[in-house]
Amino acid sequence: MTGGQSQSYDRLVFVRRSEAGTARRPLGARANLLATSISAIAQLALVAGTNGSAWAQPVDDKAAGSIIPGMRPGITPETGKRQSDSVQFNASAGFTSDYIYRGVTLSDHKPALGASLEATLGPLYAGTTFASVNLPSQPSSEITAGAGVRPKLWNTEFDFGGTYYIYPGEVPGIPGINYLEVGARADTKLTDQFRVAAGFAYSPDFSNTGGWSKYAAFGIGLDLPSNLLPNNVSATLTSGVGYYWFGNQAAELGGFALPAYLNWTAGVTFSRSVFNLDLRYYDTNLSKENCFVFTGDPHATPGGRIDPVINPEGLTSRWCGATFVAKFWFELN
Numbered sequence: 051m052t053g054g055q056s057q058s059y060d061r062l063v064f065v066r067r068s069e070a071g072t073a074r075r076p077l078g079a080r081a082n083l084l085a086t087s088i089s090a091i092a093q094l095a096l097v098a099g100t101n102g103s104a105w106a107q108p109v110d111d112k113a114a115g116s117i118i119p120g121m122r123p124g125i126t127p128e129t130g131k132r133q134s135d136s137v138q139f140n141a142s143a144g145f146t147s148d149y150i151y152r153g154v155t156l157s158d159h160k161p162a163l164g165a166s167l168e169a170t171l172g173p174l175y176a177g178t179t180f181a182s183v184n185l186p187s188q189p190s191s192e193i194t195a196g197a198g199v200r201p202k203l204w205n206t207e208f209d210f211g212g213t214y215y216i217y218p219g220e221v222p223g224i225p226g227i228n229y230l231e232v233g234a235r236a237d238t239k240l241t242d243q244f245r246v247a248a249g250f251a252y253s254p255d256f257s258n259t260g261g262w263s264k265y266a267a268f269g270i271g272l273d274l275p276s277n278l279l280p281n282n283v284s285a286t287l288t289s290g291v292g293y294y295w296f297g298n299q300a301a302e303l304g305g306f307a308l309p310a311y312l313n314w315t316a317g318v319t320f321s322r323s324v325f326n327l328d329l330r331y332y333d334t335n336l337s338k339e340n341c342f343v344f345t346g347d348p349h350a351t352p353g354g355r356i357d358p359v360i361n362p363e364g365l366t367s368r369w370c371g372a373t374f375v376a377k378f379w380f381e382l383n
Contacts, residue, residue, distance in 0.1 A: 117269035119290040119315045119332075120152030121235055121249045123194045123213060125164035125181050125377065138170045144326075144379025149183065152265065152294055153313025153334035154345060155369045156192070158184040173200045175211070183217075186346045187227060190219030206238040209249075215257075227257040233265075243273040247290075260300030261307060267292030282322050289316035306360055309340040311370075328377040338366035345369045 125146050143165035149157035156162070162184075168177030176197040183192045198211020212232040220226055235249030248268045256263035269290030279285055295310035317330030336344060339354040339361050347367035354366035 117237070117245065117271040117288045117290055118235060118247050118249045118267040119269065119292045119313055120265065120294075121233065121251065121267055121292075122196075123151070123181070123192070123215065124166060124179055125149055125162055125379070135172065139383075140168050140170070141382040142166055142379050144377060146375060146377040148373055148375045149181065150332045150373060150375055152292060153311070153315075153332055153336075153370060154341075155373065156181075156183045156185060158349070159369070159373070160184055173202075174198075175200060185217070186348050187217065187220040187224060189217035189227075192217055206236055209233075209235045209237075225258055229253055229255055229257050231256075231263075243275075245271045247271075256296060256308075259303055259308075260298075262297040263294065264296075265292060265294045284321045286319050287317075288319065290314065304360065308344055309336060309360075311336045311340070311344075324380045324382065326377075326379050326381070328375075330375050330377070331372065332375060333372040334370045336370040338368065338371075339364060341370035342367040 125144060143163075145161060145163045146157075147161055148155055148159050149162035149164075162182045164179065164181040166177060166179040168175055174197075176195075178196070179192075179194045181192045183189060193216040194213050195216070196211055196213035198209060200207060200209045202208070210233075212230060214228070214230050216228050217226060231251050231253040233249060233251035235247060237245065237247040239245040246269070249266070251263075251265040253263045255261070267290055269288060271286050271288040274285040274287065276284065291312065291314040293310070293312050296308040298305055298307050311334050313332070313334040315330055315332045317328060319326060319328045321327075334341075337355075339357065341347070342350045342354075342365045343360050345367055347369050350365040350367045352363055352365055354361070354364040356362060356364040
């Protein structure tokens, strides 16, 4: 590595020590470490509810789960809630074989647990989620706090809200990756079985990197006919695509923008009473080299294409590729 390359590299990475040894991640990817954003589950007593409290589905949806990929945090997808003049509570908890958020694993392709809790009063809502994660800065968990309003106009559900992402217990001595994101979405049924949704989210300081982030997504859902299913079981096929792009980070993190990317998903959700099972495929168009730049994967391996500015060692990560995931959760209303 030349002297110039070394100086560029020093701008992008830092060395952190732990009892396990030494690890390295791009400072630019501090953002994704939230990638790394993300969330919802795990201490039912502390949290519980419609994960994604900020992104609830219309109340007549039989199968829980957002049809827009990555529009809200959570391991346990949100469920529909009726508006009421009194305060209503909804809780959920569950586990997943891999915690994927906007196409990127937040659990190092390992199982994760989570829970959520939401309170609603008419169209107003507020909620929190708790999720187990496995990220480069080694937070003990991911916690979110969100609030907003869900008005309805004709046959369309709207959602306007904000979510604050918190990552407690990160490695001492490094800047944290907590950040705020605001968003809006619309969800409507075109027929009794078919619905579409679209949404947009914005963060003024993504993962505390100094650069903004924007995320736009679109999804569709189709309820399967009940005569094709066992008694008391409902199922919904869903798919969606999202696009994530970023502004330039702070100069001390390299001053460059994190790599923009597409992510997509398709799967089926089965529901019976309070129990739900989701089987789903996720993928992105991030190269393995850009996946490392975005995530700072501590398990990255050399051998990729070298970029003298953002990836001078040509490190590659498997955190952003095709993944099949099974989720199970239950709901309490």
